[in-house]
Amino acid sequence: xxxxxxxxxxxxxxxxxxxxxxxxxxxxxxxxxxxxxxxxxxxxxxxxxxxxxxxxxxxxxxxxxxxxxxxxxxxxxxxxxxxxxxxxxxxxxxxxxxxxxxxxxxxxxxx
Amino acid sequence: xxxxxxxxxxxxxxxxxxxxxxxxxxxxxxxxxxxxxxxxxxxxxxxxxxxxxxxxxxxxxxxxxxxxxxxxxxxxxxxxxxxxxxxxxxxxxxxxxxxxxxxxxxxxxxxxxx
Numbered sequence: 001x002x003x004x005x006x007x008x009x010x011x012x013x014x015x016x017x018x019x020x021x022x023x024x025x026x027x028x029x030x031x032x033x034x035x036x037x038x039x040x041x042x043x044x045x046x047x048x049x050x051x052x053x054x055x056x057x058x059x060x061x062x063x064x065x066x067x068x069x070x071x072x073x074x075x076x077x078x079x080x081x082x083x084x085x086x087x088x089x090x091x092x093x094x095x096x097x098x099x100x101x102x103x104x105x106x107x108x109x110x111x
Numbered sequence: 112x113x114x115x116x117x118x119x120x121x122x123x124x125x126x127x128x129x130x131x132x133x134x135x136x137x138x139x140x141x142x143x144x145x146x147x148x149x150x151x152x153x154x155x156x157x158x159x160x161x162x163x164x165x166x167x168x169x170x171x172x173x174x175x176x177x178x179x180x181x182x183x184x185x186x187x188x189x190x191x192x193x194x195x196x197x198x199x200x201x202x203x204x205x206x207x208x209x210x211x212x213x214x215x216x217x218x219x220x221x222x223x224x225x
Contacts, residue, residue, distance in 0.1 A: 041219065042115070042201060042219050043154075043203075045213040098159060101146075101153045103151055
């Protein structure tokens with residue numbers, strides 16, 4: 001079964017709005033990562049947050065991590081049409097060394 | 112610029128055929144991975160390798176094998192392709208660090224088995 005589960009499965013917003021997606025996981029982790037995938041392409045790494053961090057920023061991206069709730073959120077501010085993609089969270093388990101991916105959130109940003 | 116190259120973007124094979132998917136990385140990464148991606152299921156790990164000639168099973172290794180004879184190349188083999196192996200296959204690589212590492216992905220190989 002998947003370690004990470006994203007919510008919502010799909011999201012449609014207007015350009016300029018913020019997009020928020022969530023990821024829940026089941027077991028203890030070493031770190032959590034977010035990736036973007038444009039249609040039919042490979043995944044691109046966006047940001048990594050370690051288990052001892054609570055928040056991290058990268059440009060228009062903001063990631064939070066709540067290990068007590070086993071959840072993370074990705075916020076994309078001031079969205080652009082180019083942000084249209086699928087977004088995946090991936091967890092690196094504390095006792096392991098493999099990334100486990102969730103099912104992804106499909107984001108559509110309308111011009 | 113770092114690069115993971117998958118040899119074929121699109122393949123069409125017949126049931127029972129032997130299929131080779133090749134992946135090459137130019138970043139001198141120790142770790143290499145093969146995932147398959149299916150709608151609604153996300154990415155599932157098939158096999159991974161931490162060093163030349165080393166391989167470990169992922170979550171769904173049945174029906175697949177791998178080969179890593181050189182550090183830069185990791186091949187996925189379908190000994191006898193079946194229709195349920197129709198999927199997008201993604202290769203990735205990473206450095207061997209203890210503090211967590213990002214994966215670099217290829218563009219994917221979309222395999223259709225008829």
